[in-house]
Amino acid sequence: MISLKNPGQIAKMREAGKILREVEDEVREHIRPGVSTAELDILAEKLIRKNGAIPSSLHYEGYPCSICASINDEVVHGIPSERRILKEGDVVSIDCTLLKDGWQADSAFTAGVGQISEEAQKLIRVTEECFWEGVRQCIAGNRLGDVGHAIDAHARKNGFSVIREFTGHGIGREMHEDPSVFNFGDPGRGLRLRRGMTIAVEPMIAMGDWHLSIDDDGWCARTVDHSICAHYEHTIAITEEGLPEILTLPGFSWEAEA
Ligand code: MF3
Ligand code: CO
Ligand code: CO
Numbered sequence: 001m002i003s004l005k006n007p008g009q010i011a012k013m014r015e016a017g018k019i020l021r022e023v024e025d026e027v028r029e030h031i032r033p034g035v036s037t038a039e040l041d042i043l044a045e046k047l048i049r050k051n052g053a054i055p056s057s058l059h060y061e062g063y064p065c066s067i068c069a070s071i072n073d074e075v076v077h078g079i080p081s082e083r084r085i086l087k088e089g090d091v092v093s094i095d096c097t098l099l100k101d102g103w104q105a106d107s108a109f110t111a112g113v114g115q116i117s118e119e120a121q122k123l124i125r126v127t128e129e130c131f132w133e134g135v136r137q138c139i140a141g142n143r144l145g146d147v148g149h150a151i152d153a154h155a156r157k158n159g160f161s162v163i164r165e166f167t168g169h170g171i172g173r174e175m176h177e178d179p180s181v182f183n184f185g186d187p188g189r190g191l192r193l194r195r196g197m198t199i200a201v202e203p204m205i206a207m208g209d210w211h212l213s214i215d216d217d218g219w220c221a222r223t224v225d226h227s228i229c230a231h232y233e234h235t236i237a238i239t240e241e242g243l244p245e246i247l248t249l250p251g252f253s254w255e256a257e258a
Helices: 007-029 037-050 118-135 144-157
Strands: 067-071 074-076 091-100 103-112 168-170 177-181 198-201 204-206 212-214 221-223 229-231 234-238 244-246
Touching: 007 037, 007 091, 007 103, 007 234, 007 244, 037 067, 037 091, 074 091, 074 204, 074 229, 091 118, 091 229, 103 118, 103 229, 118 144, 118 198, 118 204, 118 229, 118 234, 144 177, 177 198
Parallel strands: none
Antiparallel strands: 067 074, 067 091, 074 221, 091 103, 103 234, 168 177, 168 198, 198 234, 204 229, 212 221, 234 244
16 A cells, blocks of 8 residues: 655655765765774664664564665675674665654665775766666656666666666655565556655666575575675655655755756
């Protein structure tokens, strides 16, 4: 069931999004060689709680941490650990979800650790571009297939492949709501986007093949061919104007963009 949000509810989600942006920007500043992913997790949890919010991932279906930190061939759900020390040349994706006053915000980004290869820089850039290609299609009246197709087409054009086993999702009072937001699809097909929908758009892109395996910890998903991956996610709302507002990117406006 898809729950539409009224402007007051979207305002609440905007507050959650603003806090999450601050948390993730602070975590990003701590990414450097020698830092463990557990340190980033502890920092995130501290900042989330300082802002009167709750880390949604902690204890979610038994997940043990407040962020996911996925390195190189790890796509999503990498469990932070003191033993996972970031090193020069790594590519790390940080994904965090928080709950503020009963409303969720979910966002992820990928960063290089120290100096990274040209190809890895391109992967990160293209993954972010895929998000923007998708979000540009998030207009009332368009369909989810338009969004997925735009993401997939941009990844392919750059020689990369979209992960097919994980998707974006509706979001609101729950971290995961209907609908699933696939990162591939057919233009003109699928659910029609409406004012008041709130969704997480999150392209996950591999340099090589998209097939995944899950580690023995039951969480960490990595590419079978061990190709490097990137992930970029924001929580968005389709506003009264029928346009996408990026709730986890406060201050962004399409007017300023144009
Ligand atoms: N943030 C993830 C998403 O984008 C979900 C987190 S899974 C958890 O949907 F297990 F870490 F909670
Ligand atoms: Co997420
Ligand atoms: Co998500």
